[in-house]
Amino acid sequence: MPDYIEFWFEFASTYSYLSAMRVETVAGGAGIDVAWQPFLLGPIFRKQGWDTSPFNLYPIKGEYMWRDVERHCERYGIPFKKPAVFPRNSILAARVACIAMREGWCPEFSRGVFGANFAEDRDISSPEVITEILNSVKKDGLEYLSRIKFPEFEGLLREQTAKAMNLGIFGAPSFIARGELFWGNDRLEDAIQWYSGKGD
Amino acid sequence: MPDYIEFWFEFASTYSYLSAMRVETVAGGAGIDVAWQPFLLGPIFRKQGWDTSPFNLYPIKGEYMWRDVERHCERYGIPFKKPAVFPRNSILAARVACIAMREGWCPEFSRGVFGANFAEDRDISSPEVITEILNSVKKDGLEYLSRIKFPEFEGLLREQTAKAMNLGIFGAPSFIARGELFWGNDRLEDAIQWYSGKGD
Numbered sequence: 084m085p086d087y088i089e090f091w092f093e094f095a096s097t098y099s100y101l102s103a104m105r106v107e108t109v110a111g112g113a114g115i116d117v118a119w120q121p122f123l124l125g126p127i128f129r130k131q132g133w134d135t136s137p138f139n140l141y142p143i144k145g146e147y148m149w150r151d152v153e154r155h156c157e158r159y160g161i162p163f164k165k166p167a168v169f170p171r172n173s174i175l176a177a178r179v180a181c182i183a184m185r186e187g188w189c190p191e192f193s194r195g196v197f198g199a200n201f202a203e204d205r206d207i208s209s210p211e212v213i214t215e216i217l218n219s220v221k222k223d224g225l226e227y228l229s230r231i232k233f234p235e236f237e238g239l240l241r242e243q244t245a246k247a248m249n250l251g252i253f254g255a256p257s258f259i260a261r262g263e264l265f266w267g268n269d270r271l272e273d274a275i276q277w278y279s280g281k282g283d
Numbered sequence: 284m285p286d287y288i289e290f291w292f293e294f295a296s297t298y299s300y301l302s303a304m305r306v307e308t309v310a311g312g313a314g315i316d317v318a319w320q321p322f323l324l325g326p327i328f329r330k331q332g333w334d335t336s337p338f339n340l341y342p343i344k345g346e347y348m349w350r351d352v353e354r355h356c357e358r359y360g361i362p363f364k365k366p367a368v369f370p371r372n373s374i375l376a377a378r379v380a381c382i383a384m385r386e387g388w389c390p391e392f393s394r395g396v397f398g399a400n401f402a403e404d405r406d407i408s409s410p411e412v413i414t415e416i417l418n419s420v421k422k423d424g425l426e427y428l429s430r431i432k433f434p435e436f437e438g439l440l441r442e443q444t445a446k447a448m449n450l451g452i453f454g455a456p457s458f459i460a461r462g463e464l465f466w467g468n469d470r471l472e473d474a475i476q477w478y479s480g481k482g483d
Contacts, residue, residue: 131341141331143453147466253343266347269469
């Protein structure tokens with residue numbers, strides 16, 4: 084069994100934002116490491132016949148979600164600004180995150196992307212914004228934006244999303260703890276508990 | 284402001300079962316009363332274009348749900364037997380629950396129905412099963428099965444479902460605490476906290 088929980092996230096997802104900003108604290112408090120796993124929800128949603136977020140397809144659910152996220156941000160002490168565009172195209176950010184995952188700086192980069200999208204209402208599909216975030220975590224923005232096109236990196240995100248599908252993931256965030264799938268920011272604590280107390 | 288939280292539930296809903304079996308304990312622990320509010324999800328789902336539970340429409344989500352519910356039952360110490368039919372037709376049970384709500388015995392009757400559906404895998408659309416449950420809570424089963432057809436009671440369930448829609452309810456269970464909507468068994472504690480600490 085791996086000695087960590089997996090945190091599967093999508094940069095366009097509001098509830099992934101909530102988890103991204105607290106997963107290290109919650110897991111760290113239990114002495115558990117976190118493997119950050121970027122992926123795309125789009126291809127998974129399309130398999131279910133959805134061409135956008137279900138929060139847009141079902142406005143009554145969407146309206147509730149925004150209020151729910153706002154309440155959670157307040158409770159967690161996380162800044163929040165409703166993005167002008169939802170869901171934002173997250174492909175570029177997720178591609179970079181896949182390299183970051185390989186190189187070990189995925190958490191700080193990803194928190195930067197989530198903050199840009201959900202605390203600052205910035206366009207995370209823009210190369211300029213991603214370059215700035217890269218620079219803010221002491222990486223050469225221009226270098227990484229060219230690297231994502233290298234053949235060795237190109238397929239990483241596609242592989243991640245395929246892996247997510249194979250794990251039965253259908254939404255974000257999702258957590259894998261000792262082989263068990265937990266879906267939703269509200270299941271983070273359950274995943275930690277499962278990892279700590281069960282399944283040996 | 285009302286001095287209670289509202290618990291909106293649907294007898295066919297697995298997560299409503301989880302809440303029904305613990306709402307009195309959780310709310311009672313905080314000194315809060317619970318107003319049990321039966322309604323039907325069917326008409327609300329149909330408005331979203333669904334002809335059955337989304338857990339059936341999206342099997343990957345459904346598979347996860349059954350595992351998630353099983354885990355929760357284990358944690359809460361609630362019995363669970365996966366129903367052979369899902370979702371079960373809940374109209375008859377919900378009609379009786381509307382009268383029970385008026386007369387003040389909705390919680391015990393409803394727990395009986397939920398137990399029949401999710402702990403005993405019995406057909407809650409059957410008049411025999413409902414009669415038995417009524418008798419078990421010291422009500423005359425035959426009498427109530429005829430009463431639901433009285434003109435004064437006939438419209439109660441329709442009114443309840445219309446009320447739910449007006450409140451912005453789109454799933455079950457839902458809770459209303461000081462005018463705020465909370466959706467999902469995992470939001471019960473949030474609703475209690477909201478009622479206790481906020482919104483005065």
